[in-house]
Amino acid sequence: MAHDSTLSPEEASKKQIRTIWKVAGILAFVTAIEFVVAFSGLHDTLKLLIFIGLTIVKAAYIVGEFMHLRHEVKFLIWSIILPMIFVCWFVAAMILEGGHIH
Amino acid sequence: MASTLTVSDSKINWGGGNEPFKASYGKLMMWFFLLSDAFTFSSLLISYALIRYSHPAFIGSSSEFTFSHEYWPVPERVFEAFPGMHSLGIEAAPLVFVGLMTFILIMSSVTMVLAVEAGHRGSKAEVEKWMLWTILGGLTFLGCQAWEWTHFIVGTEHGLTFSELINGEWVTRTIYGANLVENEYGPQPFADLFFFITGFHGFHVFSGVVINYIVFYNVMLGTYERIGSYEMVEKVGLYWHFVDLVWVFVFTFFYLV
Numbered sequence: 001m002a003h004d005s006t007l008s009p010e011e012a013s014k015k016q017i018r019t020i021w022k023v024a025g026i027l028a029f030v031t032a033i034e035f036v037v038a039f040s041g042l043h044d045t046l047k048l049l050i051f052i053g054l055t056i057v058k059a060a061y062i063v064g065e066f067m068h069l070r071h072e073v074k075f076l077i078w079s080i081i082l083p084m085i086f087v088c089w090f091v092a093a094m095i096l097e098g099g100h101i102h
Numbered sequence: 103m104a105s106t107l108t109v110s111d112s113k114i115n116w117g118g119g120n121e122p123f124k125a126s127y128g129k130l131m132m133w134f135f136l137l138s139d140a141f142t143f144s145s146l147l148i149s150y151a152l153i154r155y156s157h158p159a160f161i162g163s164s165s166e167f168t169f170s171h172e173y174w175p176v177p178e179r180v181f182e183a184f185p186g187m188h189s190l191g192i193e194a195a196p197l198v199f200v201g202l203m204t205f206i207l208i209m210s211s212v213t214m215v216l217a218v219e220a221g222h223r224g225s226k227a228e229v230e231k232w233m234l235w236t237i238l239g240g241l242t243f244l245g246c247q248a249w250e251w252t253h254f255i256v257g258t259e260h261g262l263t264f265s266e267l268i269n270g271e272w273v274t275r276t277i278y279g280a281n282l283v284e285n286e287y288g289p290q291p292f293a294d295l296f297f298f299i300t301g302f303h304g305f306h307v308f309s310g311v312v313i314n315y316i317v318f319y320n321v322m323l324g325t326y327e328r329i330g331s332y333e334m335v336e337k338v339g340l341y342w343h344f345v346d347l348v349w350v351f352v353f354t355f356f357y358l359v
Contacts, residue, residue: 009223016219024212031204038178038197038358041163048359055354059347066215066343076123076130080137087144094148098155 023065030058132337136344139306143348146299147355153291169262175288177357183253200357203246204349207307210239211346218339221332226321229335233318236342240311247304254296255279262286296356303352306345313338 007015037050064070069077123130157174160167167176182196217232257279265274277284280293287293317338326332 013219013223017216020212020215020219024208027208028205031201031208034354034358035197035201044159051354051358055350058350062211062343062347062350066211066346067340073122073124076125076133080133083137084140087141091144091148091151094151095155098152101152101156 019065023061026061027058030054126333128333128337129340132340136340139344140348143302143351146295146302147351150295150299150355153295157289157291169258169287171262171264171285171289173288175292177359180254180287181250181357185249197357199246199250200353203243203250204353206239206243206246207346207349210236210243211343213239214339214342218332218336221326221335224327224332226324226327229321229326229332230318233314233321233335237311237314237318240307240314240342243307244304244311247300247307251297251300254293255281257286299352299356303345303348306348310338310342310345314342 034051034054037047037054040047042050063080069080125133154174158172160173160176164176164179167179169175178196181200182194184192184195184199187193187195213232213235217229217236220228220232257277261276261278263274263276265272267273277286279286280296282294282297284290285293317334320326320334321332326334
């Protein structure tokens with residue numbers, strides 16, 4: 001997992017652990033913001049967009065750093081991300097379609 | 103592997119022994135399994151989106167919200183209980199309990215990466231420690247979910263009183279809690295989707311804990327030390343982070359929106 005070959009194994013490991021805790025802090029912080037937004041009385045559509053945006057931020061950190069995808073080969077990154085982009089489109093389409101049914 | 107190839111150029115890419123993704127077979131297959139699992143969860147979220155938005159939304163502020171079969175419930179008014187809050191004199195703690203569950207699962211994801219990191223250094227004792235914390239986090243999450251389900255099934259003290267036409271006569275009755283047939287909180291699909299989505303996720307957490315335990319047991323036996331690689335911890339780690347990732351989406355779409 002060492003990304004920088006100039007670091008000694010101990011230094012690389014320390015750097016890694018620092019990154020892990022930093023990402024954990026970011027995830028906790030984003031969840032806290034979501035809580036604030038949930039009780040802020042914002043307009044529903046705006047709220048929905050903020051929640052989806054923040055969820056994608058969290059997902060990016062979990063997949064990119066915790067699951068290490070950011071540091072994989074470009075082809076591997078795209079073979080996972082590309083199908084998921086279509087799924088996101090599908091979810092968005094169903095939210096819109098659902099609104100036209102009732 | 104690729105660097106040891108000395109065969110002719112035409113065989114470098116197609117003759118085998120090459121790793122175009124620079125990842126081992128096991129890790130690659132874990133990634134593609136998770137992709138297919140993501141499709142399964144997506145199908146649940148897609149159904150949720152369609153069904154939810156095909157029901158009328160409650161109009162007004164969430165403090166005026168009351169349970170009714172006429173509109174989709176406001177989640178922060180459904181999930182507002184916390185263990186022991188009545189004995190502390192607290193009326194409602196909206197979303198605090200799911201917030202805690204989210205925190206527990208994210209923390210167990212953190213301890214999982216720490217176990218993977220320790221594995222890279224080959225530190226058996228540390229892998230054991232962090233794996234154990236991860237398993238504990240998973241079990242705590244499952245315990246919380248059991249409480250959450252129990253509360254959802256048992257229902258509120260006042261219940262929902264409503265009239266319905268049975269055999270040509272209007273009958274007024276009160277229902278408490280929710281199951282797959284009746285739902286106090288709102289339209290029936292709300293309860294069905296709650297059980298299916300959180301249940302399917304909870305089952306993933308459960309299998310994750312079981313697999314984590316098997317790997318932890320093998321770490322203790324020194325299996326990976328003998329092989330000289332802790333890659334199995336990485337593979338089970340991928341699965342565990344995926345479970346955390348799905349919860350991030352469930353938290354947003356089921357509880358926050």
